[in-house]
Amino acid sequence: MTVKLTIDGQPVEARAGQTVLEAARAHGFRIPTLCYHKDLSPTGNCRMCVVEVEGWRGLQAACVTEVQEGMVVHTQTETVMRDRKLNLELMLANHPMECLTCEANGDCELQDLAYEYQVDVPQWGFKGNRYPVDSDPNPFIHVDMNKCILCRRCVLACAEIQVRDVWGVAQRGFDEVIVAGAGTDLLSARCESCGQCVAYCPTGALTNRMEIGVGRTYDLEKITTTCTYCGVGCQFDLLVKDERVVGVASNPEAPVNGMALCVKGRYGWDFIHHPERLTRPRVRRYLLEGGEKPKGHQLDENPPRAWDWVEVSWEEALDLTARKLHETRRQYGPDSIGIFTSAKCTNEENYLMNKLARQVLGTHNIDHCARL
C-alpha cells in the first residue's frame, strides 16, 4: 500500500509502514542522523533527524515517525536547523576536543555534522574526562567512553547483529554510560571480539586498536576482497597504506555478511606482515653440493650440515624442483609423485595444480585437506 505525503513542498509516495526518514532518503532528501543505522532498530534518541510535521506539536524524530496519508513534512525549517545545531552543541559540550589526535578523525559522523552545521564549541565547554581513556583490556577494541554520544548503536549491533548482548546502558541522566556486561570488561562479559560495535560506532568511542596511529581513513586505500579463513565467504575492505595492510573495514555491500565479520576476519590479518614470512626461495645444502639426503635425521637436534637451508634465486629453485620431479617421474613413474593442492588457495591456483598433476606429470594423485 502506498501513502502520499509532502516533503519540503514536493509530493512523495511512500510504502505504508515506512518511516519519514526512509521515505525522505528514498527521494533524495538529506536528513542528518547519528543514532540511526539502517541495519539496526531505530531508537530516536539523538534527535538529529528532527523534522516539522504540519499540525503536529513539537518536532518529530524522522527515524521513528511512520508516514501517514497527507502528511506535510519540512526537513529544513529554521526551527529544525536550530534544534539540530543545539543538539550538536550539547553533545560537543561533553566531548573531548581531540580531533587532532583522535583515531576517528575523518571517519567521524559527529565531526562531519559539527562541520555541516558549523557548530560553535560551547563556551561552557568540556569539563574534562569522566572515564579512563582506553578503559578495556580487549586486545582488539579500544574503548574511550569520553567520546561516546550515547547513540546505542554498539548496544544494538551487539544485540541485533551479533546477538551476544555484551553492551548495555547503565545509570541515568548525565551519568548514563555504556557498559560491558554489568560494568565489567568486554571479554568477561562474553565478548566475541567481532568488532561489530566498532564498525557501527559513529565517533571515536570505539576504535580498532590495531589501526590506531597508522593512518587517517582518507589516506588509506581500500581493496574489497574475500576473507581467507572459513568457508562462509565474508567480504571486507583491506585498508592499505604504503604497500602495507593496516586494517580491515566492513563493506556494507558484502553479499554474504554485510557489515558483520568475526574476530579472525576483522582482526586476524596481521600474519600478513609477520617477520617469519618466507620471502626468498631456499633449498637444502645437499641439493647444491650433490650429496645424499640425510633421511631420518632431518629432525635431529643438530641435523647434518647437508640439511642446512641455503637461499637461492627463483631460477635455481624452480630448475632444481623441475629436475627432481622429472627424474622421479622417469625413474618411478608418474604415480610416484603426490600433489597436495590447497583449500586456502584460489580457484585458479587449484585448477593449475590439477593441470600440473594430470597434464604435466600424468597422475591423479592430487588431494587437499577437505577431509581434515
Add this chain to the structure above:
Amino acid sequence: MTGLVASYGSGAMSNSMDDIAQLAEAFFVIGSNTTEQHPVFGTMLRRAVRFRGAKLIVADPRRIDLTEFATLHLQQRPGTDIALLNGLMHIILQNGWEDKAFVAKRTEGFEEFRETVMRYPPDKVAEITGVPLEKLYQAAEIMAQSKPMAVMWAMGITQHITGVRNVMSLANLQMLLGNVGVPGGGVNPLRGQNNVQGACDLGGLPNVYPGYQNVTIPAHKEKFEAAWGVKGLKTEVGMTLTEMVPGIETGAIHALYIMAEDPAVSDPDSAHIRHNLQQVDFVALQEIFPSETAAFADVLLPGASFAEKDGTFTNTERRIQRVRRAIPPLGESRPDWVIIRDLARRLMALDPARFDWQAPHVGWDYKHPSEVMDELAALTPIYAGVRYERLEKGERLQWPVKDETHPGTPILHVGQFTRGKGRFHAIDHLEPAEGPDEAYPFIMSTGRVLYHWHGGEMTRRAEGLVKVYDEPLAEINPDDAARLHLDEASRVRITSRRGAIETAVLITERVPPGMVYTNFHFPQAGANELTQAVLDPQAKIPEYKVTAVRVEKVA
C-alpha cells in the same frame, strides 16, 4: 560429499545461507560448532532464532555455544549419529509424519530404508545414544511440524569412520520430510576452509577432473586429453592425501609437491606422518611461513598471502567471489599461480615431445588469473559462465553457472535431484573404531576454537588472537576434573595408543563426563599426536571425533 553424491548426485551445500536464515522454520544443526567455526553464519542462525522465532535443534555431544539458543539440545554419545537419526526417522514414520507425496514422486529405495529404520525403536536408540526418550519424541515432532527445516552439519558428522553413512542418513531425513529443493530447507554441509569448495570443484581431488567429471569415465579422459594436448590420462582414481603419506613407506610415493598444506600438523597420527615425511626422496613446499611441514621440505618456495594476489574463492554455498591484490607480494615471494605456472613450463620443456602443442589449452602462458578462469570455465560445466567481468560488475554467481547469461543457482535439486531421483539408503549404526576401555577410559574429540584456525600457521602469528587464546586447552567436565583432582591451574597428560600430549585444562560443562575436547592449533600439544589414521572406507576421512584416551594429572 561422497555421501551426498550417492544420495542426490551432488555433494555441495544445497541452499544459500541467507535463504536458510530467512526462511527456515526450523534448523537442525548436527556436528557443527557453527558460532565458532562459521561465526558469521552462526550469528545469522542466532538472529533467526531470536527475532523470527525459528526453532533450533542442536545435536552435539558438547554443550556448544549455539545450544544457548536451542529449542532442544540432543547430547548424543560421540559416534552414534546414525542411531540417533534412525531413531528420529522411526518416530516420524510411526506417526505418519513423512512427506508421502515427496517420497513417492522424487525418491527411490524407500522400502529397504524403511525396514532398516524400523529396527531402531526409540528405547533402543535412547540406550545407544544416551539421549532421553522424551527428547527424541520432542525433536521428531519439531522436525515434522516445522517446514521447511534446514539441516546443517560440518566435520562433526564427516570425521568418523561412518562419515559417508552419517551424511546419507541426513540425506534420508531431508527426503523423508520433503525438505529438499525448497527455499529454507536442504542439506547443508558447511565447508571448513575458505576455498575448500573451490579446491574440490576444480580438480583438487584424486577421482575427478574439474567440475566433478569422474576420471574413470573414458569420455572425460578424452575431453581433457584433447584440451591439454596429452595422451594416456589414466581412468583409475589416484591416491587421497590420507593414502599418499603412508604410501611413502610402502614405496608407492617418492616425491611430494605441496602447496599451502601442513600435513605434519593437520593429518592424523603425527608421529607416523613425521616418520614418513623423513623417508620420502623429495618434498617441495610452497608456503608463506616455515610451517611444521617445512622441517621436512627439500625446497621451500615462498608463496603469497591472499592479500597479495588476484583470484577467486568459492564459499560454502557455491558462491564465486573475487580475491583482490591489495599489496605486492612480500620480498621475493610470488603468487602461487605464478609459481605453479613457471614450474609447469620447466617440466614441459624437459619433455616437450609428450605434448600436442596444437591443443587449445596445452600452454601455460597465463598473464593474469582471469585467463585461468576463462580456461577452466571452458572445461568445467558448472563454472561455464563465470567470468571476471561479470564478478566485477557485481553479479552474484553461485554454481552451476551454465553459460555467460545464466544467473547461477542459489538452490540445488529444485524439481529434480541432480541424479534424477533421490536415493534412500538403508544405513545401520556402527560403533566407532576405538571405544573407551579400562586403559583409555575417555573419548577425545578434536576441533578448533573461535580464535584460531586449523594448524594455526596464520592465527598463531596474529598478535591479538594469541593474546586472547595463547595455549591449547583441553576441555574436561567438572566431575572428571574433581575425580582427577584438577583445578584451573592444572596440567594434564593425555595419552592415546599412538602418543601423548601435555596441556592446560579448561574445566567446563561444555563437555559431558567421560569426554575431553582438544584442538590442533598448537604444535606443542597437537591433538593429532593422539588421533588415529582410521578412515571412512569410501571418503577416506579420518575419525578425528572419537579417540580413546587416558587423562592424568601432571604433578
